[in-house]
Amino acid sequence: MNPVNLTLVVVLGVVSIVLVAAFSERLNVAAPLSLVVAGIGLSFLPGVPHPEVEPELILAGVLPPLLYSAAVNMPVVDFRRNIRPITGLAVLLVVGTTLGAGWLFHELIPDIGWPAAFALGAVISPTDAVAATSVGRRLGLPPRLLTVLEGEGLVNDASALVLLRSAVAAVAGSVSVWGIVGEFVFAVVVAVGIGLLVGIVNVRVRALLGNAVLNTAISFVVPFIAFLPAEEAGASGVLAVVVAGLVTGHLAPRHLRATDRLAEAVNWRTAAFLLESAMFLLMGLSVKTLIDEVHDDGSSVWRALGIGLAASALVIVARIVFVGPLVGGLYREQRKAARFKPRLETTQAVLRGDESNPAVTERLDKASPRRVAHFRKRLDRAAADVEFRLTETLGWRGGVVLGWAGMRGAITLAAAQTLPQDTPDRALLVLIAYVVATTTLLVQGMTLPAVIRAARVPSEDPGRLRREYVRLTTELADAATSLLDDPGLEDPGNGPFGDRVVDRVRSDVRVPPASPGDRPAPEQIEQYLRLRLRVLTEQSERLQHARSSGAYSSEALSRAQTALDVEMARLEQLADRPIS
Structure with missing residues (x-):
């Protein structure tokens, strides 16, 4: 494809994504579902380009930034508190689904052999939490249920890809059961170590830059800095990315400027939206190509459809059965x-x-x-x-939603494309994976709102959240007042702060706000900015203490952090400019 055509495809793709997403909001439908349907329809229209994207590009170029973007916004406290259900769904259920689906595929397609059957089982085992969480947020699911779904989506790709790697190696007869277990443990331990190191170094280095543009530019390569060494070491690159994102999100408020964090957040949300949407659109556009490949291979599309539907039923039932004991x-x-x-x-x-x-x-x-x-x-x-x-309980109502929110996505299709070219009936297996991904995504995704309403999952109590937020902001105001009441409070190198400066800052932090004090004189503005930033820093440190104690919900902490960041970013920009 020449550069002009490639540019045209990219432009049309972005425009299509935005239009479909905007239309989906009006229809109250999750955008990923609409993008897949639109892509399937476009794939059969004559003249519509069918861009071929290497699966390795998705797994090594798209998946790391998507996981990093999600992990950065995942509170470590919430992840730790839900580690049992997340581990159960992302590891135990993935392993069980791989084994069960592998048995099914071997029974229905005995010629492919056990290793290829288990490889395809690993391909369809991980869920895609994007569609489920987008529907859940719109319908007001409780925070813990959303955290479990997001946490599962962060970890289960790593589990599935490690199993896929082992199964592909078994195709060549070069792996044993104990070898798979050892490789899994090695992949996890090394990935966690690399992720921790990259996350800590990432925050420390970026704290020295002091420039929002440079800071965001560095953040765009952090996922790959974690991914590549882990993969080269034979560990799980995606798990290393997740750990690096969790560490970065936890340490960033302590070390990075508010201006840098806000700029990074907006840029990453935009990048993640485009990458996620492009994957779902490509998933729909690939259907015609996959059908043609099956025809060229001499296999039956109807056979692939039947086996895919049977596998879809298996993964849905397996998840429901697993969620009950969970x-x-x-x-x-x-x-x-x-x-x-x-x-x-x-x-x-x-x-x-x-x-x-x-x-x-x-x-x-x-x-x-x-x-x-x-x-x-x-x-x-x-x-x-x-x-x-x-x-924060789930109960059987939350369990119903959790059991039905097991949609597969574009990662399943990308992983299927990585099957070796000499795999028996490869085109048939790839199309089966596509049927499973599309069936679960559309059937479960379209019916999930009805399931949520039928289960009557209790939503977050806005009154409780409001009271908790007021209590938190009052604690932050008390921290500011303690600093301002300190008799030894001084402006380093300039002596005590002026009374009008202190009064003005004091009025800014009262809850509820009091009538503003006298404005500082022009010559005191710089002193006011320094004291106000010092107070906001003190409040931010108190907020981090509150975060580590776990006494407040992540929603209340996030709102308070955003309020502090917005004010700090505004003052940081003023402090960086010369005051005339």
Whole structure:
């Protein structure tokens, strides 16, 4: 394809994506579903280009930034609190689906052999959370359910691709069962180590730049900096990307400027939207090409359709069956938390001095103040986790939605295209994977809103969120007031702050806002900016402490962080300009 035609295809693709997304909002339909349907329709029109994208480009060029973008916005506390259901869905269910689907494919297509059957099972095992979460957010699903779906989508690609790699190696007869287990453990451990290192170095290095454009430019290559070394080491590149994103999102508020974070967030949302949408559009456009390849290979399209529908039923039923015990385990976890809560409250009361317990008091007297502070912090975090398990429950209603939200997506099709060219009936297998991805995406995606309404999943209580947000902002205002009331407060190198400057800043941080004080004189504006930024920094540090304690929901923390970032970014821009 010459450069002019390539440019035309890209322009038409972006325009089509925007138009379909805008139209989907009016129809109240998830954009990924509309893009797939539009792509399928366009693929049969004469004259419409069918761009051929190498599957390795999607898995190594598109998947890392998409996972990184999602991981950066995933609160580490939420991921940690939901690690059991996420691990269950993203690892155990993926392994079980791979084995079950592999058996089905071997029974229906015995000529392909067990390794190729399991390879195709690994291809159709990971879910795509984009469509499910877009529908869920629009219909007001509770935050914990959305977190589980997003967390599953972050991790299950890594599990499936590791299994696919092992199954492809088994086609050549070069792997054993214990070899697969060892490779899986190695892939996880090394990927986590690389992801941690890249995430920490990423934040530290970008904190030195002080330029939003340069900062965002560096952030665009971070996913590949994590992905490539992990893949070269034989580990899971996508898991390394996820870990790097989680670490970056957790550390960024402490080290990166608000201006940099806001600019990066907007740019990444735009990039992720275009990449996700392009993948779903390409998924639809590829149907005609896949059908032609099956015809050229001498296979039957109807056979592929039948096997694909059978595999779709298997993956749907397997997920529903798996979610039942998963929700039961969460219920047992909730009952355990209810039994543990009184003990926690008693210990906290002893630490506050409200109650006495000779055994606990004696141990505290022997401990150093640092160890006592560390123990208090861990206790507060444990109490917040217990409260989370008691209030943020899934229940059988959430389990119904979780069981039905198992749509596959474009990653399934891209992974299928990576099957070796000498795989028996390769064209047939790729089309089967496409049928599974399209069937689950359209059938479950189209009916998910009805399932959510029928299950009557309780949505987030806006009143509770509002009260929690007020409580959090009041705590941040108290932190600012404590700083301003400090008798030793000074402007480094310039002596004490002027009274009018302090009064003006004090009026800016009151909750609810008080009447503004006198405006600082022109010569005091720079001093006002320095003090206001210092106060906002103090509030940001208090917010990070509140985040690590787990005492507030991620929604309240995110709103407060955004409010601080917007104000800090505005003042940072003013502080960077000379004041005349």
